[in-house]
Amino acid sequence: MNTIIQNILVFAAIVGALAFLLRKFIWKKSKSKKACGGDDGCGCH
Amino acid sequence: MSKQINVALIGNPNTGKTSVFNALTGLNQKVGNYPGITVEKKEGICKLPRGVKAHIIDLPGTYSLNASSLDENVVIELLLNKNDKDFPDIAVVVTDVENLKRNLLLFTQIKDLEIPTLLVINMADRMRYKGISLDIDYLEAQLQTKIALISTRKKEGIDNLKHLIANYKEVSVTPCIKASDIDKEYFENLQKAFPNQLLYKLWLVITQDVNFGKTDRKEIDAVANFKTKSKADLKRLQQKETIKRYQFINNVLREGQTIDVSQAKDLRSKLDRILTHKVWGYAIFFVILLTIFQAIYDWSSVPMDFIDSTFAFLSEWTKNQLPQGAFTNLLAEGIIPGLGGIVIFIPQIAFLFLFISVLEESGYMSRVVFLMDRVMRRFGLSGKSVVPLISGTACAIPAIMATRNIESWKERLITILVTPFTTCSARLPVYLIIISLIIPEGRFLGLGYQALTLMLLYFLGFATAVLSAYILNKVLKIKSKTFFVVEMPNYKLPMFKNVALTVLEKTKSFVFGAGKIILAISIILWFLASYGPGDDFNNAESIIKTEYAAQQLSEDEISQHISSYKLEHSYIGITGHAIEPIIRPLGYDWKIGIAIVSSFAAREVFVGTLATIYSVGNDDEATIKNRMAAEVNPILGGPLFNFASGISLLLFYAFAMQCMSTLAVVKRETNSWKWPTLQLFIMSGFAYVVALIAYQFLK
Ligand SMILES: Nc1nc2c(ncn2[C@@H]2O[C@H](COP(=O)(O)OP(=O)(O)OP(=O)(O)O)[C@@H](O)[C@H]2O)c(=O)[nH]1
Ligand SMILES: [Mg+2]
Numbered sequence: 039m040n041t042i043i044q045n046i047l048v049f050a051a052i053v054g055a056l057a058f059l060l061r062k063f064i065w066k067k068s069k070s071k072k073a074c075g076g077d078d079g080c081g082c083h
Numbered sequence: 084m085s086k087q088i089n090v091a092l093i094g095n096p097n098t099g100k101t102s103v104f105n106a107l108t109g110l111n112q113k114v115g116n117y118p119g120i121t122v123e124k125k126e127g128i129c130k131l132p133r134g135v136k137a138h139i140i141d142l143p144g145t146y147s148l149n150a151s152s153l154d155e156n157v158v159i160e161l162l163l164n165k166n167d168k169d170f171p172d173i174a175v176v177v178t179d180v181e182n183l184k185r186n187l188l189l190f191t192q193i194k195d196l197e198i199p200t201l202l203v204i205n206m207a208d209r210m211r212y213k214g215i216s217l218d219i220d221y222l223e224a225q226l227q228t229k230i231a232l233i234s235t236r237k238k239e240g241i242d243n244l245k246h247l248i249a250n251y252k253e254v255s256v257t258p259c260i261k262a263s264d265i266d267k268e269y270f271e272n273l274q275k276a277f278p279n280q281l282l283y284k285l286w287l288v289i290t291q292d293v294n295f296g297k298t299d300r301k302e303i304d305a306v307a308n309f310k311t312k313s314k315a316d317l318k319r320l321q322q323k324e325t326i327k328r329y330q331f332i333n334n335v336l337r338e339g340q341t342i343d344v345s346q347a348k349d350l351r352s353k354l355d356r357i358l359t360h361k362v363w364g365y366a367i368f369f370v371i372l373l374t375i376f377q378a379i380y381d382w383s384s385v386p387m388d389f390i391d392s393t394f395a396f397l398s399e400w401t402k403n404q405l406p407q408g409a410f411t412n413l414l415a416e417g418i419i420p421g422l423g424g425i426v427i428f429i430p431q432i433a434f435l436f437l438f439i440s441v442l443e444e445s446g447y448m449s450r451v452v453f454l455m456d457r458v459m460r461r462f463g464l465s466g467k468s469v470v471p472l473i474s475g476t477a478c479a480i481p482a483i484m485a486t487r488n489i490e491s492w493k494e495r496l497i498t499i500l501v502t503p504f505t506t507c508s509a510r511l512p513v514y515l516i517i518i519s520l521i522i523p524e525g526r527f528l529g530l531g532y533q534a535l536t537l538m539l540l541y542f543l544g545f546a547t548a549v550l551s552a553y554i555l556n557k558v559l560k561i562k563s564k565t566f567f568v569v570e571m572p573n574y575k576l577p578m579f580k581n582v583a584l585t586v587l588e589k590t591k592s593f594v595f596g597a598g599k600i601i602l603a604i605s606i607i608l609w610f611l612a613s614y615g616p617g618d619d620f621n622n623a624e625s626i627i628k629t630e631y632a633a634q635q636l637s638e639d640e641i642s643q644h645i646s647s648y649k650l651e652h653s654y655i656g657i658t659g660h661a662i663e664p665i666i667r668p669l670g671y672d673w674k675i676g677i678a679i680v681s682s683f684a685a686r687e688v689f690v691g692t693l694a695t696i697y698s699v700g701n702d703d704e705a706t707i708k709n710r711m712a713a714e715v716n717p718i719l720g721g722p723l724f725n726f727a728s729g730i731s732l733l734l735f736y737a738f739a740m741q742c743m744s745t746l747a748v749v750k751r752e753t754n755s756w757k758w759p760t761l762q763l764f765i766m767s768g769f770a771y772v773v774a775l776i777a778y779q780f781l782k
Contacts, residue, residue: 044408051413052610055603062600063684063743 088137089169090129090248093158093193094177095186096144097572099205101125102235103177104141107245111584112141123484124157124169131249140169143488146185148192148287149321155488159291162196163284173251175244177203180210180217180232181573183340187226187332188325191259194228195283199254201229201247208234209573214343222339227255236578260331262286265324290321351574358450361457368451375438376541377534383430390430391706394423398698413609416698421605424691424707425598428512433590435508439477440585444577448473462553468498472548475505476541477589479745483752497555499752500762503745504548504738506541508593509686513736514540516690520712521729543737597687604681604688605695608655612699615653623649650699669735669771670728670778672717682741689736727781731774738770 092100101114108127125141145155148162161167162174174193178186183204194200202222210216223230229247233240247254262282263270273289274282357363402415442448455469467489475482482502489495506514514537522533619626627645636644650656659673666676678692690707697710705713714723724732740746746759753759 040406041408044406044410047410048413048610051410051606055606058599058603059607059684 087128088131088135088248088251089172090137090139091161091169091171091174092139092141092177093162093174093189094144094203095146095179095182095189098144098177098179098182098186099235100144100177101141103175103203103205103233103244104139106235106238106241107137107139111588114581124161126169129245129248131245133249135249137248138169140171145189147189147325149290159287162193162198163287171198173199173201173248173254175201175203175248177205180204180206180215181213184329184332184336187336188328190226191328191331192283194226194256195258195260195262196287197256197258197281197283199251199256201231201244201251201254202226203244204230204232206234206236207232207239208237216341216343218339222335225335225339226259227257229254258283260324260327265327266320269320286324290317354574355450358447359453364450364454368454371442371447372538372541373530373534375435376538377530378438379431379434380531380534380537382434386430387427388706390427391423391708394419394426395706398423409613412613413606416613417605417609417695418602420694420698420707421601421608421688421691422598424512424689424694425594425601425687427690427707428515428687429590429594431511431515432508432593433586435511436477436586436589437582440582441577444575444581446572446574449572459549462549462556464494464497464549464552464556468494468552471498471502472505472545475502475507475548478507478509479503479505479742480748483745483748486752493559496753496758497552497559499749500555500758501548501552503740503742503762503766504544504551506544506737507686507742508589509597509742510540510544510736512687513682513689514733516708516711517724517729517732519708520724521726540733540737547738593687597685600685601688601691604684605691608677608681608692608695609699611655611658612650612653612696615649615656617652619652620649623652646699650696655696667718668778669731669774670782671732672714672723674714675723675732679735679741682736683743685744686736686741727778730781731778734777735770735774738766738773740766740770 092104094100099114101112104110104125104127105112105114107129110127112125123143127139127141129137129139131137140161142158142161143155145158148159161169161171164170176186176190176193178190190200190202204217217232219230219232231240231244231247233244235241263274270282270286273285277285358367398415398419401419402411405411405414442451451473452469455473459469468486470488471482471485474485479502482505483499486495486498486502489498518533518536522536525532527535614620623645627641627648631641631644651660655677656673659677662676662680663673666673666679671679674693674696677696678689681692682689693711694707697707697714711724712722715721716723716725716728740763746763749759749762750756
């Protein structure tokens with residue numbers, strides 16, 4: 039039982055992480071329009 | 084609901100537009116004591132008396148409406164295009180009381196566009212020191228406007244300004260100068276050709292080569308082609324216009340402004356004489372840098388060690404307290420060490436930005452720009468390239484955006500290309516940890532070797548940037564026509580609030596920006612390191628037990644062997660070994676290879692990545708630093724991070740183009756994939772070669 043829950047959590051974490059990275063670096067769309075001035079480091083990282 | 088009032092804040096650079104914007108809107112946009120801080124328009128809402136709302140736009144600083152650079156274009160495009168949704172109901176021209184004469188030029192130009200124009204005279208708190216007094220009523224009458232004398236620093240006059248904005252309809256739109264005064268014949272003909280248009284607007288369109296994105300192209304072309312004069316003649320007329328304007332301004336100020344020099348307590352010129360001195364200026368700058376780097380070390384070592392051991396403890400605690408299982412391992416071996424690799428650097432990052440923002444706010448940074456300008460000229464670049472190079476110490480992205488105020492395209496391009504060499508704050512973590520592993524802690528004349536090394540790396544970055552600019556300059560055959568006047572702002576006591584905000588903002592964006600990435604990466608790395616394909620991985624236990632059956636090993640040693648065998652045969656181990664041949668000549672093992680690859684997402688994750696890889700299957704409570712120090716070179720034996728491989732890593736990180744976000748911004752600013760691609764391959768290739776040579780020499 040316990041192991042199942044743990045495995046599910048791990049699986050969810052990995053899917054989330056993958057989705058985040060893909061969105062950020064490969065699939066990045068429709069964000070460049072936002073104002074981006076000196077300070078906020080906009081998109082830095 | 085009543086309509087919002089559109090308000091545009093316009094003015095010369097560094098007059099305090101953004102400060103006024105913040106005072107009106109309650110927002111916290113970046114303010115800095117040197118020109119060119121704001122390069123794009125920013126918007127906010129201000130609540131006025133009686134429930135009226137104003138939509139405020141903060142614009143980049145402009146010297147005049149005769150645009151010469153991209154950020155100045157923003158202002159002109161807005162003012163000439165009545166259909167723009169942001170077209171101002173009222174233009175608020177912000178001026179600095181100490182530079183009123185020069186600042187008023189822009190005011191008269193905007194007024195001549197017959198837009199209701201308010202005059203804000205900012206920095207009223209400085210009048211006392213300079214012995215300035217103003218006859219506001221007289222000025223209002225002569226300039227035919229309403230004036231708000233304010234000090235955003237002392238928060239004085241803001242309510243009056245709000246009141247004036249709310250009553251914008253009362254502001255007169257009479258122009259200051261009649262265009263026909265400049266050249267009767269020419270302007271009369273022009274008016275005849277376009278009877279329905281405002282004369283001064285026509286004149287601006289004719290004399291600019293701005294790119295009027297949104298305005299009606301046909302109309303513009305028709306006007307722009309109205310050629311009864313040669314280019315040279317037009318230039319002459321433009322000069323005549325400027326002279327007329329200054330005559331007008333001089334007349335107004337002669338009566339309206341008195342400056343009692345005897346009352347001026349002028350520290351500034353004395354300070355400037357020393358701080359921008361040919362020899363002392365550089366010496367002082369050098370000492371300031373030394374102090375900063377030493378302080379970053381001295382002040383942050385205690386909090387850094389504390390954070391490091393806290394995370395080690397946390398990891399251990401999680402493992403012992405939570406029920407055993409995959410997710411607990413993910414937390415203890417993946418996420419916590421990974422995050423630790425970021426959080427540990429908060430103290431240094433905060434101190435770095437503390438110093439940078441104090442230097443900016445005090446006005447000293449402009450003196451540095453001036454000093455560097457002298458050096459840069461030798462290399463064929465103007466001082467305008469210095470500002471991006473210096474602000475690149477925070478992050479290359481805003482620095483590349485700051486190149487927008489360079490007029491000459493080629494010079495701008497060169498600056499964009501070399502800026503990523505400047506040591507950005509993302510490199511700092513890598514430098515700090517490697518330096519602490521390979522450079523002894525001793526001191527020389529009170530200066531730590533470690534701090535000196537760090538400073539050397541910053542110099543190296545800057546020198547490489549300048550040198551490659553020099554080379555590019557030769558290759559791209561630039562005739563540098565950008566001339567540069569350094570704006571020397573006044574020295575000011577840095578405002579605690581501004582400094583604190585900058586530090587907070589930057590630190591936050593460091594932690595959260597890099598934090599999210601490292602969180603995701605450490606989850607994936609943990610998975611790749613904890614699982615593997617095939618029999619080698621799954622039968623690790625039995626393989627090791629049979630292999631070492633003959634030897635008398637303790638339980639601990641056996642499990643150590645098992646986990647390292649598992650790691651070698653996990654997905655990540657296999658990937659790592661695949662890239663190992665490429666990086667082995669630089670003195671790295673496959674784990675460092677993985678860390679380098681993940682650094683392309685963001686350099687800061689280097690330490691976190693190693694922390695995650697090292698903790699998988701590791702049960703002892705150890706800090707990141709200790710784990711790195713304990714790593715053994717799999718082939719040569721001895722510590723993995725020794726002097727040779729450490730220096731090689733430092734050089735690699737100094738030169739390699741490892742930041743996808745920067746590449747994306749370069750693409751956007753240059754509008755082509757060519758430049759970022761070149762950057763990526765040339766910089767990284769160069770980094771590889773230098774690191775290779777360094778390692779082979781030192782090993
Ligand atoms: N003494 C004094 N300093 C002020 C006042 N208002 C702003 N400053 C300082 O003036 C400097 C410039 O302010 P900003 O608001 O960044 O000026 P800006 O016009 O937006 O500058 P750019 O965006 O670079 O064109 C900062 O160091 C402010 O702290 C004031 O009322 N009195
Ligand atoms: Mg500004």
